[in-house]
Amino acid sequence: MTRVVGHSLPRMDAPGKVTGTAVYAADFALPGMLYGGVLRSREPHARLLRIDPSRAARLPGVRAVITAADAADVRYGGSVKDEEVFARDRIRFAGQPLGAVAAVSPDAVATALAEIDVVCEPLPPVADVAAALAPGAPLVHEGWAGYTALPILHREGNVCNRARIVVGDVERGFEEADRIFEHRFTTRSVHQGYTEPRAAVAQWDSAGQVTVWSNTQLPFEVQSTLSEILQLPPSCVRIIVPGVGGGFGGKLRIGVEHFAALLARKTGRAVKVMTTCEDELTAAYARQPAIVELKTGVSCDGRILAREGRLWFDTGAFAGSGPGVASVATLMLAGPYRIPNLLLEGFAVYTNKTNFGSFRAPSGPQANFAVESQMDIIADALGIDPLELRLRNIVREGEEGPTGQVLAAVGLEECLRKVADAIGWANRRPGPGRGKGLACGWWTTSGGSSGVYVKVNPDGTVALNTGAAEIGTAALTGAAQVLAEDLGIELADIHVVSADTLATPYDFGAQGSRTAFAVGNACRAAVADLKTQIVTLAARQLGVEESVLTLSQGAVCVADGGPRVTLAELARASQASGGGLIAHGTFVAPPTPYDAKRVEGHVYPAFHSPSFHAHAVDLSVDEDTGEVSIHRYVVAQDVGFAMNPAYIEGQIEGGVAQGLGQALSEEIVYDNGRVLNANLTDYKMPTALDVPRIETILVQHPSLVGPFGAKGVGEPPNIEPPAAVANAVASAAGVRITSLPMTAEKIALARLEQKR
Amino acid sequence: MARTTLSLSINGECHELSVEPSRTLLEVLRTDLGLTGTKENCLDAECGVCTVLLDGVAVNACVLLAVRCRERSIVTIEGLAAGGELHPLQRAFIDHGAVQCGYCIPGMILAAKAYLDEDPSPSEDAVREALAGNLCRCTGYQKIAEAVLSAARAAR
Numbered sequence: 001m002t003r004v005v006g007h008s009l010p011r012m013d014a015p016g017k018v019t020g021t022a023v024y025a026a027d028f029a030l031p032g033m034l035y036g037g038v039l040r041s042r043e044p045h046a047r048l049l050r051i052d053p054s055r056a057a058r059l060p061g062v063r064a065v066i067t068a069a070d071a072a073d074v075r076y077g078g079s080v081k082d083e084e085v086f087a088r089d090r091i092r093f094a095g096q097p098l099g100a101v102a103a104v105s106p107d108a109v110a111t112a113l114a115e116i117d118v119v120c121e122p123l124p125p126v127a128d129v130a131a132a133l134a135p136g137a138p139l140v141h142e143g144w145a146g147y148t149a150l151p152i153l154h155r156e157g158n159v160c161n162r163a164r165i166v167v168g169d170v171e172r173g174f175e176e177a178d179r180i181f182e183h184r185f186t187t188r189s190v191h192q193g194y195t196e197p198r199a200a201v202a203q204w205d206s207a208g209q210v211t212v213w214s215n216t217q218l219p220f221e222v223q224s225t226l227s228e229i230l231q232l233p234p235s236c237v238r239i240i241v242p243g244v245g246g247g248f249g250g251k252l253r254i255g256v257e258h259f260a261a262l263l264a265r266k267t268g269r270a271v272k273v274m275t276t277c278e279d280e281l282t283a284a285y286a287r288q289p290a291i292v293e294l295k296t297g298v299s300c301d302g303r304i305l306a307r308e309g310r311l312w313f314d315t316g317a318f319a320g321s322g323p324g325v326a327s328v329a330t331l332m333l334a335g336p337y338r339i340p341n342l343l344l345e346g347f348a349v350y351t352n353k354t355n356f357g358s359f360r361a362p363s364g365p366q367a368n369f370a371v372e373s374q375m376d377i378i379a380d381a382l383g384i385d386p387l388e389l390r391l392r393n394i395v396r397e398g399e400e401g402p403t404g405q406v407l408a409a410v411g412l413e414e415c416l417r418k419v420a421d422a423i424g425w426a427n428r429r430p431g432p433g434r435g436k437g438l439a440c441g442w443w444t445t446s447g448g449s450s451g452v453y454v455k456v457n458p459d460g461t462v463a464l465n466t467g468a469a470e471i472g473t474a475a476l477t478g479a480a481q482v483l484a485e486d487l488g489i490e491l492a493d494i495h496v497v498s499a500d501t502l503a504t505p506y507d508f509g510a511q512g513s514r515t516a517f518a519v520g521n522a523c524r525a526a527v528a529d530l531k532t533q534i535v536t537l538a539a540r541q542l543g544v545e546e547s548v549l550t551l552s553q554g555a556v557c558v559a560d561g562g563p564r565v566t567l568a569e570l571a572r573a574s575q576a577s578g579g580g581l582i583a584h585g586t587f588v589a590p591p592t593p594y595d596a597k598r599v600e601g602h603v604y605p606a607f608h609s610p611s612f613h614a615h616a617v618d619l620s621v622d623e624d625t626g627e628v629s630i631h632r633y634v635v636a637q638d639v640g641f642a643m644n645p646a647y648i649e650g651q652i653e654g655g656v657a658q659g660l661g662q663a664l665s666e667e668i669v670y671d672n673g674r675v676l677n678a679n680l681t682d683y684k685m686p687t688a689l690d691v692p693r694i695e696t697i698l699v700q701h702p703s704l705v706g707p708f709g710a711k712g713v714g715e716p717p718n719i720e721p722p723a724a725v726a727n728a729v730a731s732a733a734g735v736r737i738t739s740l741p742m743t744a745e746k747i748a749l750a751r752l753e754q755k756r
Numbered sequence: 757m758a759r760t761t762l763s764l765s766i767n768g769e770c771h772e773l774s775v776e777p778s779r780t781l782l783e784v785l786r787t788d789l790g791l792t793g794t795k796e797n798c799l800d801a802e803c804g805v806c807t808v809l810l811d812g813v814a815v816n817a818c819v820l821l822a823v824r825c826r827e828r829s830i831v832t833i834e835g836l837a838a839g840g841e842l843h844p845l846q847r848a849f850i851d852h853g854a855v856q857c858g859y860c861i862p863g864m865i866l867a868a869k870a871y872l873d874e875d876p877s878p879s880e881d882a883v884r885e886a887l888a889g890n891l892c893r894c895t896g897y898q899k900i901a902e903a904v905l906s907a908a909r910a911a912r
Contacts, residue, residue, distance in 0.1 A: 017858030020793015020833035245859030472857025657896030
C-alpha cells in the first residue's frame with residue numbers, strides 16, 4: 001500500500017490560486033516598469049518597403065520604437081532556422097511582428113502603434129496547403145534551401161518536412177485486400193485557449209545580463225532561443241517562470257520574451273509585454289489545419305491488410321513545430337492497429353498564415369479523426385460492429401508498433417471493452433435522432449531529461465527544486481507525491497521551487513505529457529542518493545551500523561521504540577558540519593528501439609511508454625437544426641498508474657472539453673490569409689453549459705519506466721473527441737461529416753443534401 | 757486627460773484615488789492597487805477572469821469604468837477569505853480538485869458566490885448557467901460545478 005502516491009491529495013498550489021495570491025506572469029510587475037506592444041502586419045504577404053517610426057517616437061510617453069534594425073540579423077527556430085524577430089524585407093503573415101513600442105502606459109503604446117507608418121507592396125498570399133503545393137506556387141521562403149535545418153528533414157520548396165513510414169509492401173497489401181476504402185478528411189485551426197495571455201517582463205542588469213519573467217512552458221528552450229536572438233551566451237539570459245495560466249502547447253516556443261528583452265535593452269528600463277486577444281487568434285501557435293487522405297485495404301472479415309495515408313499540415317509562415325508534428329502524425333495515421341503494410345506520410349507545408357504550433361497531442365486529433373471515422377465507415381460497409389472491427393485489429397501486448405517498437409503494457413482492449421460497457425454499446429441507436437459512437441487511440445509519453453535537487457530543510461521539511469514549470473496539470477504535485485512517498489514524509493512537508501534557468505536544474509519542460517513522469521523519476525533517483533546521505537549521517541549520530549537503520553515518518557530509527565534521530569536534527573547537523581543534506585537526481589527516458597529502415601525524415605520515430613485510450617459518446621442530433629446534444633461521454637484511459645486520481649480525472653475532463661470544442665464549434669476562420677474571428681465572441685470555446693458530464697474510467701497497465709508504473713496522462717484525452725462525436729453523429733443522424741468543426745449548420749446541410 | 761478624484765470601497769477598505777475617467781476598474785485594481793487576484797485576459801467581457809462583485813453582483817471589471825463604482829462596494833478575490841479563513845467556496849474548490857492552472861478561478865469563485873447568494877439551493881444546470889460567462893480551459897467545468905454544489909450543500 002502506498003501512503004502518498006495513488007491518492008487524490010489536493011494540489012500544493014491550490015490555496016494561492018483560490019485566494020488570488022498566486023502570482024502569474026501576467027500579474028508580474030517591477031517598479032518603474034514600461035509597457036510594450038507589438039506592431040503587426042495587416043498584410044498576409046507583402047514586400048516590406050519602409051517603416052517610419054519617427055512620428056510615433058515623438059509622442060508623449062513613448063520611450064522607444066524598435067524595428068528589425070534594432071535586432072541582430074539572425075534566423076532562429078527549432079528544426080529549421082527560418083524565423084526572424086521582426087520582418088526585414090518580406091512579410092509572410094497577417095500578424096507578423098514588424099516592430100515594437102515601449103511607453104509609460106498601455107494606452108500610450110496603443111496610440112504609438114497606430115502612428116507608425118508601414119509602406120509595403122502586397123503580394124498574392126499562399127492561402128492554404130493546396131495553393132502552396134500547386135505547380136508554380138510562389139515560395140513562402142525563396143531562400144529555404146539556404147536555411148540551417150536538421151539534416152534528417154526532407155525539405156523541398158514549400159514543404160519544410162516530409163516524414164515517412166514504410167512497412168511491408170502496401171501495393172501487394174491492396175492486391176490481397178477484398179475491399180479498399182479511400183477517404184479525405186479536413187480539419188481547421190483551433191487555439192489552445194489558455195485564459196492567461198502570453199506575458200513577459202524583462203530587465204537588464206549592469207553586467208549586461210537579462211532576466212525575463214515569463215509564462216513559458218519551456219524556460220530552457222526560451223533561454224536558448226533568446227540567447228540566439230540577442231547573440232549572448234545562454235548564461236547571460238535568465239528565464240524565471242512565475243505561475244502559468246494554462247499552456248496546452250501554446251506556450252512552448254518563444255512568445256513575447258524577445259520583444260520585452262529588446263525593448264528593455266533599448267530603454268534601460270524593465271518592460272512588460274502581454275499579448276492581446278487579437279494577437280492570440282492571429283499570431284500564436286494554434287493547431288495546424290490538416291488535410292488527411294486515407295486508403296485502407298481490408299479482408300472481408302475485417303482485418304486491415306494495408307494502409308496508405310497522407311497528412312498535410314498547414315504550418316504557416318515558419319516551420320516551428322511543423323516538421324516534428326508531421327512526424328508524429330505518421331504514427332497516429334497507423335492508429336493503435338496491427339497493419340502489415342504501411343505507407344504513411346506527414347507533410348509540413350509553408351503558407352502565409354501564423355506559425356501554427358503544438359496544441360495538446362499535436363497531430364493527434366487530426367489524424368485520429370480520419371483514422372477512427374474511416375474505421376466506422378469500414379465497419380458499416382462490411383456489416384461488422386465498429387467495436388468488433390477494432391477488437392480484431394488493435395495492437396496487443398508484445399506486438400509491434402508501426403515502426404517496429406515492441407509494445408508493452410497495452411491496456412487498449414480493456415479500455416475499449418470498458419467504455420463500450422459503460423455507454424451501453426449493445427443499444428447503439430436508442431431512439432430516433434440519437435446514436436452512440438466510439439473511438440480509440442494511442443499516444444506517447446515524451447522523453448527528454450529532467451534534473452532535480454532535493455534538499456532537507458532544518459525543520460525536516462524538504463525542498464524540491466526542479467526546472468519544470470507547473471502549467472496547471474498538477475504534475476509537480478504528482479512529482480512531489482513520489483518524493484514524499486519515497487522519503488517517508490507527507491506531501492505537506494514538501495516545498496517546490498521551480499523553473500528558473502539560473503537556479504534550478506535542467507528540465508526538458510512541461511510538454512508531451514512528460515512532467516510528472518520524468519520529474520517523478522528524477523525525484524526517485526534523488527531519494528536514492530539522499531537516503532544514503534541521511535543513513536550515513538544518522539549511523540554516525542546514533543553510533544550504530546547503517547544496515548540496522550530505516551527511514552520513515554520523518555525520522556531514522558533502529559527499530560520501533562529504539563534510538564531515533566529526526567530528519568530535522570540530521571539536516572541541522574549537516575548544516576553545522578557538512579554543507580546540508582542535498583541530492584541531485586536525474587532521469588532520461590531510455591530510448592525506445594525501433595526499426596530505422598522503416599522511417600525517413602522522421603524526428604519522432606517511436607512512442608515512449610505509450611498510453612492507450614477509448615472514448616464513447618451518446619448524443620442526439622436535432623432533426624431541424626443539426627445541433628448536437630451530448631447525453632453521456634465516457635473515457636477509459638490506460639494511465640499506467642494513477643498518481644493522483646482526482647487530477648487525472650481533471651486532465652481527462654478538461655481534455656475532452658477542449659476536444660469537443662474542436663469537434664463542434666471552434667475554428668479560426670481564414671479568408672485568403674486573414675483571420676475573420678479574432679475575438680472570443682466569434683471564436684467559440686465551450687462554456688459550462690456546452691460541456692457534458694464526463695465519466696472517467698482509469699485503466700492501469702503499469703509502464704515499465706514510469707514512476708510507480710505511471711504513463712503520460714495530459715494530452716491523450718484531447719485526441720479522440722472529434723472522431724467519437726463524428727461516429728456518434730453518423731449513427732444518430734445518418735450523415736458522415738468528414739470536416740471539422742461539425743457545426744449544427746454543417747450537419748443540417750448534410751442531412752438536406754442526403755434527402756435530396 | 758484630466759483626472760478625477762474617486763473614493764472606492766474595496767474589500768471593506770476605502771481607497772482615495774485620482775484616475776483618468778477612461779480608467780477601468782480592472783486597471784485600478786491590478787495596476788494602481790496591486791490587487792492582481794482579479795485577472796486580465798480578453799478585455800472584452802467575454803472570458804470572465806476579471807469578475808468582481810459590485811454591490812454583490814458579479815461584473816466584468818475589464819469593461820467597467822472605475823468612476824462608475826463611486827459609492828459602491830467592491831469585493832475582489834482578496835476580500836473573500838475574511839481574517840485568513842478560507843471562504844467555503846474556496847475550500848470546496850480545493851477539496852474537489854476544481855483548480856488546475858487557476859487563472860479563471862478567482863472570477864469563477866466570485867461568480868459562484870454572487871449566484872449562491874441569490875439561489876442557495878441550485879441545481880447543477882443552474883450552476884452551469886450561472887458560470888457560463890466564465891471560461892475555463894483546463895477543467896471541463898465538471899469539478900467546478902461539483903465544488904459549487906458542495907459549497908451550497910454545506911451552507912444549508
